Amino acid sequence: MGRHTRPPSSPSQKLPVVDLQDTFTKLLESLRPIVWSKEEYNAAVRKVDEFGKPGGIEEVLEARLKERYDETEHWLEEWWDDGGYLGYRDLVIVYVSSYCKPHPYSRSSSAACDVGIARGATIFRQQLKCGKAAAEGTKGSPFCMDTHRWMFDCCRVPDPDGLDWSVTYAKPGDTGNSGHIVVFRNNRPWKVELTDSGRIACLV
Template identity: 25%
Template sequence: MDNNLSKSRPERTFQYQSSLPSLPVPLLETSLSKYLDAVHPFASEEEFKATADIVSKFQAGVGKELHQKLLQRARTKRNWLEEWWLDTAYLEVRIPSQLKVNFAGPGPYLEHCWPPEEGTQLQRTSITTWHTLQYWNLIRTERLHPQKAGKIPLDMDQFRMLFCTCKVPGVKKDTIRNYFKTESEGPCPSHLVVICRGRIFTFDAVCDGQILTPPELLRQLSYVKECCEGEPEGDGVAALTSEERTRWAQAREYLINIDPHNNTILEIIQSSLFVISLDETKPYSTPENFTNLTQEALTGNPTIRWGDKSYNSLAFADGTFGSTCDHAPYDAMVLVSMCWYLDQQIKVTSGRWK
């Protein structure tokens, strides 16, 4: 997996996008044959024969007509499947996303640099946030090397959805809002959102064109923590993102109707680079067991997780990390690529700011 900033190679992150081939439509016979192969182990001989007869009639009848319509659709779209898959698998689904659709997991950094340690949460968060911002900048300036299978370039479009992206609930169907732009395309949001004890904060991660250093990020995070200490828990509005989708959409509209400024606040959260959750939990168990950490990332305190964000970094009280991510904008390998980059950078610096 090659995510290194390449000095010798001129290739830019998205340079192959327009030259990638369209998604091919498989032959009807091939699809039906694969279907029968999949069914066979689960059917009796009598059931399989009946199924094969139905498939044969479908292939000779309505299947031909449907296949021609599919070919016609493929002539006008580079990816004839993507829109259908996105709607059916993610946007029209009404079950709670955060628990049943999102993907989540532990940060691996504790294996070599950051074993659990009290009092390290904010310092480590400032460092991992800084490296994450460097990765965002690699994509924004198109210096992240395009991923390839051998010498064949792969589609990098989903990397545009890692930052500045959020799913917004609808009564019948959700939508994805992506605010990311490359440097050549124009201005891109550069603010972060931090959630702590049910309260939501924001600050810009870039000043005068420069990404804030870890000490500067630490100062911001420390201020957030100080604001929350000794105070009652906030309203925990983020918990609404763990609701059933239609109910969350209705609640969101209610928030906007009672005060139009709430729409501005929601827009700030949606367009942010990503969300940092300062979690007071201490989930780590043993070096051989990531179960507690993974479970906490998947099912932890909903008042400090914005479940619709494309990337929500979780910083736990014992200095360990995790993440939860809405699945609609991209597949997990995009996050794996970034986590690999973060892990390498943290390892090189022994987890310290140099």
């Protein structure tokens, strides 16, 4: 994005490697309400105990995770992007991207709804580029918003071997006062400018 999108007054902590024994405990707790029988739950307990026994593969994997934590800034980011997005072959619009539609009782037309989404996204893009976007978070802990740079000014390049990659076209120093979107209508693409004389257009 050319600059930080996270407010400097809300620093985020590095994502920790959670203790696997704690993970095993939470896993078994989460299984209780969904197992079909006590036998099925006990079978899961045996598998967890076998995997997590001292000197087993669990200790090796945990050591590798901690080593990756020490060697990278974001130990999960690459796996998250590749496994959840760039190597994900299902329909992006249906299964990945958020979708907004008007309330069934809304009096707004579909075009008005589209304009509202486009303008709202443009304002949010400008806030990101200027470092004024409010930090997202939970329980008082802010999230790192570094990955928000891939929300705008970038594209996904298909790879025939199955793992796509992303290319950014963000310009250093850009404050979000320029840009356009591409709209398809009747199978024809249209380039729609979102700004006018350095200001976000009202799009009406």
